[in-house]
Amino acid sequence: MTDRAAFQWDETLYAGSARYYATGRMPYPGEIAELLRTELSLDGRGRLLDVGCGPGSLTLPLAPLFDSVVGVDADPDMLRQAARAAERAGIENVRWHHLRAEELPAGLGTFRVVTFAQSFHWFDRPQVAAAVRPMLASGGAWVHVGATTHRGAPGDDPLPYPRPPHDEVEALVARYLGPVRRAGRSLLPDGTPGGEEEVMRSAGYRGPRRFEVAGGVLRERAEDEVVAGVFSLSYAAPHLFAERRPEFERDLRALLRAVSPTGRFAERTRAVELVVWQP
Template structure:
């Protein structure tokens, strides 16, 4: 089965998760912007397109590196959250569009850089790769940002507070929703599709160049942040629990309090991979 034939859009994928995503996901470090500024010779000029921008976590970090920025997402709640975050931060060079990646180019024009942060695996990848290629300006770049921001690195080294009990939380989610991973209305027994490099090369891109932003920074996390991190996941989005959501959250908080009675947790951030392609 081809990647395109296997693709099924589901608007409920992150339904109800926007506020939780903004609270529960750890922020991208400033080093992501520093690496891209250096490696792509960004100088404050040109335009950025952030595809699947969510609540604007990466969009707003990179906005100062460009004249103008466009963030698109298929979830209107994510865009409302992103717009509020931009206003609070005093960032006024970003415009948000309620648009699926599969609808590109969407009359948006060309861009110096196009970013996909934790989003490309949810898309009709061959279709999106082909549509975006002519949108990348001469000398420009497509950047995949590979990151895990809802939980930190596993480990046993001592930290100021206990690590969140991620394995136990996953077991609790499975107890409520079943052992097969959920994703909106669908099931993902084998996870999302791989083979990203083949998709990109088939669409005519050159590369990639890879850069790593080191993790290992210790961050303190509150009980509320860990709860939101769970609800920010496609396989644990609030709507999946239906009328049992309050019961699940009570059980989740009880589990977290057993691990840390004062509601404080510590985690080391994970490394982030930046994968750069040229059309």
């Protein structure tokens, strides 16, 4: 029995979302790389494994800290987007592998650092935690990155443009897809699981050490970016709306224009938490 018994993974979890992800999600703060460089004494050597890498949102900013990098993801469209982003950025030390986390170690070898950014909750966590432990080199570290990048922090301080009406957008999604959160072909009535510390300790990890990268950075966002942020979500992936997707997007854009007729929005980023474990 796994801790994800209520959730049956399938390949439609993020189907159609990859093309929206980089546009709709706010980037990870650059301070993450500097914090990890300092706290893990990174010196450009060793290997990084990013599990559930998506379109490389964290993989690519961290790539300069290592000799070589491996990104793995179960969605081939995400990996195609990641490869294109790496090519545009001129980053050549990354290799991409299409596989599920549950397939690890998959002959990938050992790594100085293994990262999970907004991804660990989708996996069979006890299985993956156990599989990754022997993949960590001596002195290596597991880094869990907890973040919310599709929407900013709540607040009422004045900004140059209105904040996106995220609560109203969530209600619109529920109106189309039902009140119970979707996840591929499954439903998540209770959301994704907690209890990460217990999972990690049971798998033999020490720690954790916790760090926070402050939020509060002002981000201006266009209507198209907010729309892309919605379609980047597992519970609002484009395929879930089926033939009603054009209708949903029309209603979504009408809602956004009612709040900001110019189609411009602003919000402040949320803090990002880094949790470091060692075997």
